[in-house]
Amino acid sequence: MKNSFESIDIFAAKRLDSKDNLKSFRNEFVNSDPTTIYLDGNSLGRLPKRTIPLLDNVINKEWGNDLIGSWNKSWYDKPYRVGNKLAKLIGAKNEEVIITDSTSINLYKLVYAALRHQSGRTKIISDVFNFPSDLYVIQGIIKELGGNHKLELAQSEDGITICDDALNNLIDENTALVVLSHTAFKSGFVYDMKKITELAHSKGALVLWDLSHSAGAVEINLNDANADLAVGCTYKYLNGGPGSPAYLYVREDIIDKLESPIWGWFGDQDPFAFNPEYKPAASIKKFLVGTPPVISLSAIEPGLDITLKAGITNIREKNIRLSEYMIFLINNILVPLGFSIGSPLDSSIRGSHVSLVHPEAYRISKAMIRGIKDDLKVIPDYRKPNNIRLSVSGIYSSFEEINKAITLIKDISDTRYYETIAMPKELVT
Ligand SMILES: Cc1ncc(COP(=O)(O)O)c(C=O)c1O
Structure with missing residues (x-):
């Protein structure tokens, strides 16, 4: 893909937008304040317009009118039906994916199950970039299992990427499990899933991928990579809403070998038989625990439908183009002002955000949100100590927005406007 850009001016950005095949998808999202540019879709994606009538229907009709009858009409099988749509996005079979719980809880279930399955092996490998x-979940499980397992973290030489050798040197015949974020939350570095999975398998280890920063933004093919396990959230690039339930994936041939550590009634073969003895379902269903959160689960569907319609290949292509454009502007406008880039420059190993590094990152990010004048605010997010993450989402971000955002950062830096911001931090950055 050719990624040269003609000019830093706003008219060039508008020309890029006019040629954008995905631009109509922007109208699918609530964007009630045109003076605010949103570059935080890697924390919380925008609200799809059709989520509003859908939730209205779930609340007023399905709950309000139909009451408990809705369980049989449309609620009971929702974790699978919505999971089937997600499966298409992550290269998995329907039978391998289920929507349930939070990412952390799903990780707990799968790490625990994998360690039990790999008994005799005591090493767990992750990296310093993992969320x-x-x-924490892995550390807690190690304690719970008696402290015989050891977590070892692959280090980064450049603070941005992890080289294959860093993992290769740690994974051995005593390794039970490798747990990695496919896209690193801070630098945006993306692993080659197939290569790392093969590497782990060659030593007999299983691999668990956290797809939270990848799904909806990056092409993923779990089956092609022969991935064992995966988890991820739906509130970032999948636009499922705050606290929307997460998903888990288990490769078909190992489902019956793994046992969930949480024996809840929704994971039983027949929850409504109310048997006193637990009998796990002989399918991915055994990883369900309790009653699904129907309202927030329903809210995931519109975002998935939009993403499937736009096509993940097209979205990834546009995300790369937007990020390359952002990097072009950063290099031309912000690097001379003391900023640097804390993300891979090679787009094939970069997810959908660019980390901008500056010693005053916290105050600059707050100044962006406040804006210098009323006509422009930009919402990025800040990660300690010096990262401003600027995320793009091909289904609603535009080149013009990127241009305006980088220009605002320049103005904040030129005028030292960030010095008007006090240092105490809010709870959620
Ligand atoms: C990569 C990654 N993994 C896990 C989590 C935690 O997810 P949850 O809050 O659903 O447990 C996050 C949250 O942002 C994340 O970015």
Whole structure:
């Protein structure tokens, strides 16, 4: 793909937008404040317009009118039906995917199950870029299992990528499980899923991929990579809404070998038989625990439908183009002002955000949200100590927005406007 850009001016950005095949999808999302540019879809995706009538129907008709009868009409099988749509996006079979619980809880279930299955092996490998919750869950399981397992983290030489050798040197015949974020939450580095899975398999280890920063933004083919296990959230690039339930994937041939550590009634063969003895379902269903959160589960569907309609290949192509354009502007406008790029420059190993590094990242990100004038605000997110993450989402981001955002950062830096921001931090950054 050719990624040269003619000019840093806004008219060039508008010309790029006019040639964008996905531009009509922008209208699918609520965008009630045209003066605000949203570059935080890697934390919480935008609200699809059709989620509003859909939820109205779930609440007023399905719950309000139809009451408990809705369980049989459309609620009971929702974790699978919505899961089937997601399966298409991540290269999995319908029988391998289910929507349930949070990413952290799904990770708990699958890590625990994998370690039990791999008994005798005591090493778990991850990396320094993994999301803290993933590492905490693993640490908790190690304690729970008696402290005989050891978590080892692959290091990064450049603070942006992890080279294959860093993992290769750690994974051995004593490794039970490798747990990695496919796209790193801070730098946006993306692993070659197939290569790392093969590497782990060659030593007899299983691999669990956290797809939270990849699904909906990057092409994923779990089956082609022969991936064993995966989890991920639906509230980022899948636009499922705050706290929308997460998903888990288990490769078909190992479902019956793994046992969920949480024996809830929804994972039983026949929940409504109310048997006192638990008998796990002989399918992915055994990883369900309790009653699905029907309202937030329903809200996932519109985002998935839009993403499937736009096509993940087209979305990824546009995401790359938008990020390359952003990098072009950063290099021309912000690098001379003391900013640097904390993400891979090679788009094939970069997800859908670019990390901008600056010692004043916190105050600059707050100044972007406040805006210098009323006519323009930009919402990025900040990650300690010095990262401003700027995320693009091909189904609603535009080149013009990227241009305006980078220009605002330049203005904030030129005028030192960020010095008007106080240092105390809010709870959610
Ligand atoms: C990569 C990654 N994994 C796990 C989580 C935690 O997800 P949850 O809050 O659904 O447990 C997050 C949250 O942002 C994340 O980015």
